[in-house]
Amino acid sequence: MQITKYVHSCLLVETPDRVALFDPGAMSIDSIPVDQIEQLDDIIITHIHGDHFVPDFIKQLVQKFPGVAITAPSEVVAALGREGITATDQPSAAITFFDAPHESVEPLFPQPEEVGVHYLDTLSDPGDSHSFTETKAILALPITAPWGSSVRALNLALELKPQYVIPIHDWHWRDEARTSTYDRYAEVLEEQGITFLKPETGKPMTIDL
Numbered sequence: 001m002q003i004t005k006y007v008h009s010c011l012l013v014e015t016p017d018r019v020a021l022f023d024p025g026a027m028s029i030d031s032i033p034v035d036q037i038e039q040l041d042d043i044i045i046t047h048i049h050g051d052h053f054v055p056d057f058i059k060q061l062v063q064k065f066p067g068v069a070i071t072a073p074s075e076v077v078a079a080l081g082r083e084g085i086t087a088t089d090q091p092s093a094a095i096t097f098f099d100a101p102h103e104s105v106e107p108l109f110p111q112p113e114e115v116g117v118h119y120l121d122t123l124s125d126p127g128d129s130h131s132f133t134e135t136k137a138i139l140a141l142p143i144t145a146p147w148g149s150s151v152r153a154l155n156l157a158l159e160l161k162p163q164y165v166i167p168i169h170d171w172h173w174r175d176e177a178r179t180s181t182y183d184r185y186a187e188v189l190e191e192q193g194i195t196f197l198k199p200e201t202g203k204p205m206t207i208d209l
Contacts, residue, residue, distance in 0.1 A: 001207050005199035006031045008171040009052055020044055022125050025051040027171045031201050040065040045072035046127030047102055047114040055083050071095055073113040098134055100126035103147035135160045137209055142169035164195045
């Protein structure tokens with residue numbers, strides 16, 4: 001499996017048979033080389049917030065990949081429907097949902113509907129949640145946010161013990177803070193046999209399971 005992170009919470013997940021793009025939001029879309037993506041089978045959106053979902057960008061992807069399957073919570077499905085784009089709130093053969101409610105963001109923002117997604121029984125993306133209790137071998141872990149704690153994120157990884165952790169939702173940090181925190185996460189998780197990956201925007205990472 002090859003995984004490429006784009007800036008914030010957006011992941012391009014590629015296997016020989018299937019390719020998915022997770023949460024292409026406002027912080028990420030300018031870094032995504034749409035013209036270089038040759039295959040796209042799934043677009044997965046965990047919730048409606050703008051750092052995870054930009055309708056006009058989804059339109060752009062659908063124009064290039066008219067057969068792409070879009071999976072999202074019902075309020076995202078409804079928003080896309082108003083734009084003439086078909087999506088579903090039901091899992092496919094490649095996707096399993098798990099309980100991962102969005103952490104409270106009120107009164108900053110309305111509370112969104114959110115789904116956690118296991119993809120190809122290999123990668124788990126909980127969206128903006130630290131309130132989930134399961135993971136597959138690879139965990140996309142949100143590590144900083146107005147709604148959550150970096151310490152809680154690290155403890156969650158230690159509790160659930162995936163084989164690999166990919167940090168997401170860290171646009172809020174300057175580069176020095178990100179590098180320092182990545183290094184410390186890697187040290188702590190390595191002690192428990194967990195590999196912490198240090199993504200760089202647009203640079204693919206290959207994971208052999």
